[in-house]
Amino acid sequence: MAVVYVKKRDGSLEELGRTEVIMNCLDPTWIEKINVAYQFEIVQQLVFHVYDVDTRYHNLPVKIVTRQSRSLTIKLHNKNGHAGLKNLGTITVHAEETIASRNAVEIKFRCSHLDNKDLFSKSDPFLRISRIVESGGSVPICKTEVVNNNLNPIWKPLTLTMQQFGSKDNPLIIECFDFNSSGNHVLIGKLQKSVEDLEKLHNEKMGANFILPPSRYRAHEKVLKGQLFVDGFYEKKLYRFLDYISSGFELNFMVAVDFTASNGNPRSRDSLHYVDPTGRLNAYQQAIMEVGEVIQFYDSDRRFPAWGFGGRTYDGSVSHCFNLNGSASGFEVEGIEGIMAAYASALHNVVLAGPTLFGQVINTAAEIAGRSLSSNNKKYFVLLIITDGVLTDLQETKDALVRASDLPLSVLIVGVGGADFQQMEILDADNGQRLESSTGKIATRDIVQFVPMREVHGGQISIVQALLEELPGQFVMYMQSRDIKPLAANAAPLAPPGQGHPYPVDKSSEDRISHEVSADIVRFGSN
Amino acid sequence: MATTSRALEVTVISGEGLRLDRRRPVKKNAFAVVRTNSRISRTTKTDIDGGSYPTWNEKIVVDFPSQARFLTVEVHCKTYSGEKIVGTARIPATDFAGGYFPDNYLHFLSYRLREDGKGERNGIINLSVRVKVPENRVSATMCSGGAVPWMGGPLAVEGCSSGVVTGVPVWHRYKY
Numbered sequence: 079m080a081v082v083y084v085k086k087r088d089g090s091l092e093e094l095g096r097t098e099v100i101m102n103c104l105d106p107t108w109i110e111k112i113n114v115a116y117q118f119e120i121v122q123q124l125v126f127h128v129y130d131v132d133t134r135y136h137n138l139p140v141k142i143v144t145r146q147s148r149s150l151t152i153k154l155h156n157k158n159g160h161a162g163l164k165n166l167g168t169i170t171v172h173a174e175e176t177i178a179s180r181n182a183v184e185i186k187f188r189c190s191h192l193d194n195k196d197l198f199s200k201s202d203p204f205l206r207i208s209r210i211v212e213s214g215g216s217v218p219i220c221k222t223e224v225v226n227n228n229l230n231p232i233w234k235p236l237t238l239t240m241q242q243f244g245s246k247d248n249p250l251i252i253e254c255f256d257f258n259s260s261g262n263h264v265l266i267g268k269l270q271k272s273v274e275d276l277e278k279l280h281n282e283k284m285g286a287n288f289i290l291p292p293s294r295y296r297a298h299e300k301v302l303k304g305q306l307f308v309d310g311f312y313e314k315k316l317y318r319f320l321d322y323i324s325s326g327f328e329l330n331f332m333v334a335v336d337f338t339a340s341n342g343n344p345r346s347r348d349s350l351h352y353v354d355p356t357g358r359l360n361a362y363q364q365a366i367m368e369v370g371e372v373i374q375f376y377d378s379d380r381r382f383p384a385w386g387f388g389g390r391t392y393d394g395s396v397s398h399c400f401n402l403n404g405s406a407s408g409f410e411v412e413g414i415e416g417i418m419a420a421y422a423s424a425l426h427n428v429v430l431a432g433p434t435l436f437g438q439v440i441n442t443a444a445e446i447a448g449r450s451l452s453s454n455n456k457k458y459f460v461l462l463i464i465t466d467g468v469l470t471d472l473q474e475t476k477d478a479l480v481r482a483s484d485l486p487l488s489v490l491i492v493g494v495g496g497a498d499f500q501q502m503e504i505l506d507a508d509n510g511q512r513l514e515s516s517t518g519k520i521a522t523r524d525i526v527q528f529v530p531m532r533e534v535h536g537g538q539i540s541i542v543q544a545l546l547e548e549l550p551g552q553f554v555m556y557m558q559s560r561d562i563k564p565l566a567a568n569a570a571p572l573a574p575p576g577q578g579h580p581y582p583v584d585k586s587s588e589d590r591i592s593h594e595v596s597a598d599i600v601r602f603g604s605n
Numbered sequence: 606m607a608t609t610s611r612a613l614e615v616t617v618i619s620g621e622g623l624r625l626d627r628r629r630p631v632k633k634n635a636f637a638v639v640r641t642n643s644r645i646s647r648t649t650k651t652d653i654d655g656g657s658y659p660t661w662n663e664k665i666v667v668d669f670p671s672q673a674r675f676l677t678v679e680v681h682c683k684t685y686s687g688e689k690i691v692g693t694a695r696i697p698a699t700d701f702a703g704g705y706f707p708d709n710y711l712h713f714l715s716y717r718l719r720e721d722g723k724g725e726r727n728g729i730i731n732l733s734v735r736v737k738v739p740e741n742r743v744s745a746t747m748c749s750g751g752a753v754p755w756m757g758g759p760l761a762v763e764g765c766s767s768g769v770v771t772g773v774p775v776w777h778r779y780k781y
Contacts, residue, residue, distance in 0.1 A: 228654065445705055452707040484713050520715035520729055560711055
């Protein structure tokens with residue numbers, strides 16, 4: 079029998095599932111599949127224990143999903159962590175994303191002859207779609223926008239995922255309400271249709287009449303004149319982040335470190351740049367390690383551009399984008415350890431100065447992302463900026479971000495130390511305010527994610543999780559807006575490009591991506 | 606053969622937050638006009654009920670002369686008292702041509718609309734622009750080495766006879 083555990087941050091193991099027991103066999107192939115929820119922002123270390131009656135064999139942590147063949151064969155160790163002289167065999171794990179979640183339909187609804195519920199004007203109708211649950215009640219799954227003052231409204235297309243509606247023959251309740259700003263929306267009419275029924279309505283170009291349910295004035299339901307039409311019915315596949323990754327797309331990691339004087343002299347213990355001889359990591363090192371640790375798995379060549387800004391380099395002038403490795407020619411380092419080494423040596427060679435400006439670093443990263451487009455469009459770039467301070471020129475940064483917003487690039491900003499990072503929140507446009515440059519250009523998409531380090535320490539969620547949560551969503555939105563599909567996918571097309579801006583007015587997309595991945599323990603070989 | 610103009614595929618996608626006379630939101634009948642210079646312009650269909658958030662999703666192909674520095678997009682609204690200009694955006698050519706982007710890149714762009722009179726802000730226009738690269742032309746390439754490519758990325762070197770420069774590039778590279 080095999081048991082799958084996930085190794086938590088404190089080292090403890092939590093069981094995720096177990097296979098059935100196969101008796102008397104040295105090469106068992108188990109049938110039982112184990113479902114694991116995939117979370118991009120954490121390195122999920124899976125530990126596989128294979129049990130026999132007396133002895134126990136287990137393996138060390140492994141990351142499967144980024145491998146192309148989705149299958150991994152690993153050697154087993156005994157519980158002390160090494161195989162020793164005995165050949166304890168291998169375990170082969172095959173991981174696959176469960177398919178159900180990818181199908182979606184895009185429906186364009188229209189109504190005619192709706193009843194008027196407003197006194198001095200016409201109704202402001204919107205639709206609400208709910209799914210009937212086993213207990214008999216209904217759970218709303220989505221709603222359209224409100225169309226003002228219109229008894230024959232046409233709404234923008236609505237996307238329903240299979241996860242939301244279950245299956246095509248599942249009955250859905252569609253209610254049409256008159257919007258009231260008090261929140262007391264008045265029901266105009268309702269009807270019950272499955273997704274399959276809606277498809278039929280579309281094909282036959284017929285309308286379905288709304289019904290008013292029985293009330294205290296009326297014992298039976300009333301069929302209304304108002305009708306629902308399905309003007310557009312479009313099946314599509316919503317590709318998920320993992321679809322792209324497993325077909326060869328990759329994330330390229332880049333780092334920029336703040337060398338302004340506000341950090342404090344690195345030799346002093348209270349400096350944010352203090353390198354503790356006992357090995358305790360400072361805030362900068364921690365951020366680099368934690369974020370890099372996750373993203374490095376998605377970067378095939380592990381060569382990371384690394385820069386510093388705000389420091390005075392060997393030639394005496396202050397630079398806002400100097401190579402962290404001190405080299406005059408190349409800005410890349412090898413691996414996370416390369417970044418850490420370059421950072422440590424830069425602390426010796428660079429004098430902290432100022433002011434705090436991000437513009438140049440962002441422009442350089444943007445140029446790298448832009449240039450890579452000529453060779454292929456399978457790379458997505460992630461720039462991590464670690465800073466302790468308040469920006470000197472917010473507009474310069476906004477300008478650089480707006481220019482970069484149409485590129486395959488996301489900017490993650492970590493704020494260390496105790497400064498007031500309020501202006502950083504402006505850059506991370508989660509409140510819906512799109513960034514505007516000084517020339518009137520507006521950001522195509524929100525590519526910034528900002529997290530102050532002090533907010534997450536002591537909390538359950540790690541800094542990495544907070545920063546990386548939005549990343550798969552930003553990645554997928556970029557790809558979808560350009561109709562870039564995962565390779566080797568012979569699938570239904572995405573919605574036609576140009577329909578809808580990548581930065582939609584109503585952000586109804588899910589930011590948090592979590593998938594179901596089933597780990598299928600295929601073979602236990604004795605060699 | 607030197608190219609004197611390029612075809613631009615402009616998809617006018619939508620508008621946001623449009624107002625009339627600085628106060629009232631636009632209720633309906635908004636449309637957009639795409640201009641390359643004062644003579645050439647193309648118009649989208651009118652969005653009858655989109656209100657102050659109209660959606661057009663209309664693709665327009667315009668000829669963009671090489672000397673032109675801006676693409677102008679105006680949003681108009683048909684009202685009872687006639688047609689009014691809601692706002693204008695001037696898009697510098699460098700935002701979609703030149704620089705390190707590959708040819709044929711689909712640029713998604715958004716701009717602040719400003720009223721003509723006092724230049725007050727009035728909404729946002731969302732669009733996409735793609736420079737159409739002509740397929741069967743012999744590109745004006747640099748056959749002698751060492752020259753800097755002017756559209757970023759390697760140019761297609763088709764039918765280039767060695768040793769002779771065959772064309773005169775007409776786009777300047779603007780560094781922003």
